[in-house]
Amino acid sequence: MTAPHRQASPRRGAGLRREAVLATVPVAVAALLAAAGPASAGTIGASGAGDPYFPLSGNGGYHVKHYDLTLRYDTTSRHLDGKAVLTVRATQKLTRFDLDLKGLKVTGVKVDGTAAGFRRDGQELVVTPRHALRKDQEFRVTVTYNGTPKAVTDPDGSADGWIRTDDGAFVAGEPQGAMTWFPGNNHPKDKSSYDFTITVPKGRTAVANGVLRGQHTANGRTTFRWHQAEPMAAYLATATVGKFKVEQYTTSDGIQVYNAVDAREARAAAPVLKKLPSVLKWESKLFGPYPFRAAGSIVDHAPDVGYALETQSRPLYDSAPDVSTLVHESAHQWFGDSVSLTAWKDIWLNEGFATYAEWLYSEQHGGDSAQKSFDALYARPASDHLWAFPPGDPGSGKNIFDTPVYARGAMALHELRQAVGDQDFFTILRAWATEHRAGHGTTAQFVKLAERVSGKDLDGLFHTWLYQQGKPNKA
Ligand code: TRP
Numbered sequence: 517m518t519a520p521h522r523q524a525s526p527r528r529g530a531g532l533r534r535e536a537v538l539a540t541v542p543v544a545v546a547a548l549l550a551a552a553g554p555a556s557a558g559t560i561g562a563s564g565a566g567d568p569y570f571p572l573s574g575n576g577g578y579h580v581k582h583y584d585l586t587l588r589y590d591t592t593s594r595h596l597d598g599k600a601v602l603t604v605r606a607t608q609k610l611t612r613f614d615l616d617l618k619g620l621k622v623t624g625v626k627v628d629g630t631a632a633g634f635r636r637d638g639q640e641l642v643v644t645p646r647h648a649l650r651k652d653q654e655f656r657v658t659v660t661y662n663g664t665p666k667a668v669t670d671p672d673g674s675a676d677g678w679i680r681t682d683d684g685a686f687v688a689g690e691p692q693g694a695m696t697w698f699p700g701n702n703h704p705k706d707k708s709s710y711d712f713t714i715t716v717p718k719g720r721t722a723v724a725n726g727v728l729r730g731q732h733t734a735n736g737r738t739t740f741r742w743h744q745a746e747p748m749a750a751y752l753a754t755a756t757v758g759k760f761k762v763e764q765y766t767t768s769d770g771i772q773v774y775n776a777v778d779a780r781e782a783r784a785a786a787p788v789l790k791k792l793p794s795v796l797k798w799e800s801k802l803f804g805p806y807p808f809r810a811a812g813s814i815v816d817h818a819p820d821v822g823y824a825l826e827t828q829s830r831p832l833y834d835s836a837p838d839v840s841t842l843v844h845e846s847a848h849q850w851f852g853d854s855v856s857l858t859a860w861k862d863i864w865l866n867e868g869f870a871t872y873a874e875w876l877y878s879e880q881h882g883g884d885s886a887q888k889s890f891d892a893l894y895a896r897p898a899s900d901h902l903w904a905f906p907p908g909d910p911g912s913g914k915n916i917f918d919t920p921v922y923a924r925g926a927m928a929l930h931e932l933r934q935a936v937g938d939q940d941f942f943t944i945l946r947a948w949a950t951e952h953r954a955g956h957g958t959t960a961q962f963v964k965l966a967e968r969v970s971g972k973d974l975d976g977l978f979h980t981w982l983y984q985q986g987k988p989n990k991a
């Protein structure tokens with residue numbers, strides 16, 4: 517399957533709307549701010565992580581080690597009450613820093629238990645602690661907030677973030693939407709562990725990432741406690757709410773599986789979800805050990821969404837997936853989730869790899885060979901959209917989920933395989949997942965690794981398939 521895991525024509529939304537600035541800086545802190553002047557410029561955390569595709573995503577000056585999110589969602593009024601406690605380490609002296617948060621109302625911010633100044637500036641929550649934070653200082657930020665979360669519209673017209681459904685919410689944060697439901701450092705450069713405590717009306721289920729630590733019902737509400745131990749990028753967090761049928765088991769490899777399925781999708785999903793353990797086993801053989809202790813699936817009924825997301829440990833589907841989509845989102849657990857991007861420009865490291873995993877699965881399970889998938893794409897004329905831009909340089913955030921990233925990205929890997937042979941190719945894939953496990957990887961690092969393993973100069977190959985405009989000529 518070569519099409520991205522989304523519908524062919526994205527819905528067009530109203531576009532990003534900047535919100536009015538809400539000034540709520542306490543007097544003492546305002547005075548402190550005014551006194552600071554330009555001399556403190558080097559102590560203000562940057563408003564973005566430096567990604568040209570999404571300049572305001574993420575922030576500078578700190579690393580979030582852990583998020584402790586306590587949420588209560590009323591599926592009737594659509595109101596969300598939230599409290600986020602972030603355990604943070606300053607990477608520079610900070611007199612001020614930003615969190616990403618879009619919409620919602622912030623009712624208080626504390627730093628180490630002391631009220632801090634804060635104001636809203638578009639998607640930035642600007643925090644001024646009472647006392648400057650030293651470089652390397654560890655501190656806690658507590659944000660209390662509430663309101664009706666609203667999804668963001670991405671440059672390609674698709675919605676992400678907290679997307680309401682008829683029975684709850686489909687919560688998918690790639691690339692920008694995490695900021696629609698919790699304040700944080702919303703760029704994959706920063707990875708953190710998470711705890712979620714989510715309260716929903718009795719009869720609804722709240723599904724997040726990692727393992728279920730507990731669940732209890734009282735006074736007509738059920739609270740779910742989830743723990744994601746391995747580092748996770750904010751966009752991979754979920755807190756999907758709905759009426760779900762739940763299935764739990766542990767695989768022969770000790771992975772704790774939790775599947776939540778909307779009844780309307782249950783019949784179509786069942787035969788596919790049954791394959792999850794064997795798909796994870798097959799991928800573990802190819803890519804190395806499964807990177808997380810938990811696994812599973814969330815199969816929602818969200819007909820307007822149009823895509824699935826590789827939410828960490830537990831992919832989220834807008835309807836019953838086919839096997840190819842299950843293979844794709846599962847492959848992302850290694851490529852994208854465990855090994856994360858440092859810039860959205862490198863998105864082919866996620867989507868090209870997950871698409872190539874589909875080709876490999878087909879090849880090894882009685883379907884088309886990867887060569888056949890490649891050939892069918894290569895047969896498309898030079899005017900085809902497949903060749904509209906090179907996958908290693910999509911040009912803007914508008915293109916990151918477009919066909920060239922998925923299909924030509926996978927073609928680049930197939931060309932690599934042809935050049936280095938199967939043995940080195942699979943060594944490269946496994947080494948990539950192993951050496952960058954629970955961390956990050958860049959395209960330059962991948963090229964270097966491929967050259968190291970194969971002993972070949974691969975600059976020309978990667979230049980042609982990742983960076984050259986137009987349809988490449990076959991060597
Ligand atoms: N990463 C998803 C996948 O291919 C696709 C995706 C996530 C997406 N968010 C999106 C596609 C927003 C379009 C728009 O598995």
Ligand code: ZN
Pocket residue numbers: 521844848866867870
């Ligand atoms: Zn994908």
